[in-house]
Amino acid sequence: MAKIAPILLTVVLVLCAAPDVLAHAFPENSSPHVGSELTASPNAVKIWFDGDIEPVFSTLIVKNAGDTQVSHGRGQVDASDKTLLETALAGPLPPGQYWVYWSVIARDGHHTAGRFPFTVQ
């Protein structure tokens, strides 16, 4: 055990110092928040991830309850913040439930995808 302890501590310390550009990317925050109920239409949808993502392969699409896309294009990664994926909306959203679909490739090549709802009242 006495021989194992320094190895364990070293591994933990190395991991603490490791950069954030590796590993799967998952959302850390979003605007609108997941499951939120808004009193007015947002102008854009943004998701901040917990690591850098690849601009070419990352997409963000917003659809209404009828499965019609209500956002512009496939979204884009912010030029100055590689953790931010965003898309502008085609216009003010009428009341209803909307779904945000995202798919990203982290810098190390790991793929993750997900979806979440928000509602405009």
Added chain:
Amino acid sequence: MRPMKTQKITIGFSILIMAIAVTTTSAPACAHAIAGMRLFPATLSFADPGIGAELPLVFSHINVDGTEQNVLSASWTLPVTSDFSAVLSTDYQDLVPGGLPTLHGADNVTVAAAYQLYENDNSESIGLLQLVDTIGNSGSQAIGTPYSTYTPEFALGQGFGEISANWLKPVALTGALSESFPTDSSVPRTLNWAFSVQYSIPYLQNFVRYVGLKAPFNNMIPIIEFPMQTCLDRGCHGQTTGYVAPGVIWINHYFQWGVELQVPVNHRTGNSVGILFGIDFYLDDIAPHGIGAPLFH
């Protein structure tokens, strides 16, 4: 031998404190067994349903019938292809029977071949088959056994993300079923069955509803594990032992760590509550182009 035991507990405590410090200051998310939006953390007391490259270390302390047991187990999962992995594991045990000499040493070495049987993103389901061989005479004389044990095993995970009730979506179940076949005919066969119920706070906040939880709660998965064993023959037929293990697992970019109690399910299992502490390094995230990558693509 008493100082040795104290030293082991101190080391385990030190690691616990370090992990707390790291986890409470780090970002949420990331992972191991993943099916769609569902991340199944590695359970501390039985096999998880993923075959990803990982290095779990688990320390347990419990008193069974007057014998203090301290066990540090280590395992290394090496992906061979994208759906097939090799596993190498063993443990170091320190047994302190009341009034008798302490026993300590390495247990037998275990090797396993694990195959990812299925993984469905939409239904958040994942399952594996593995064949485990605990090699006789490969451990120390004090702890290891002279016979081998072969154990075919099936493990699965199922997320509840498709259920309509929002409050149930973060729930997931995992389980494992196996039978152990010792090569010594005097040793009984056992049916090993285990399951866990887990509630993922990251899943809740990322995919269902953001409720404003910050670190350390935003990357926390409360969990209850039920590792059980039922003897199948040799005079103990039908006798079941096992634990209820409630606890919490925190997940991070590169590793997870967790703490669970071990509560015996019956007097046959024991009368004392033990503790489990585990840390699991996600090698496929730490070194995605090195030891975390499959040998063959």
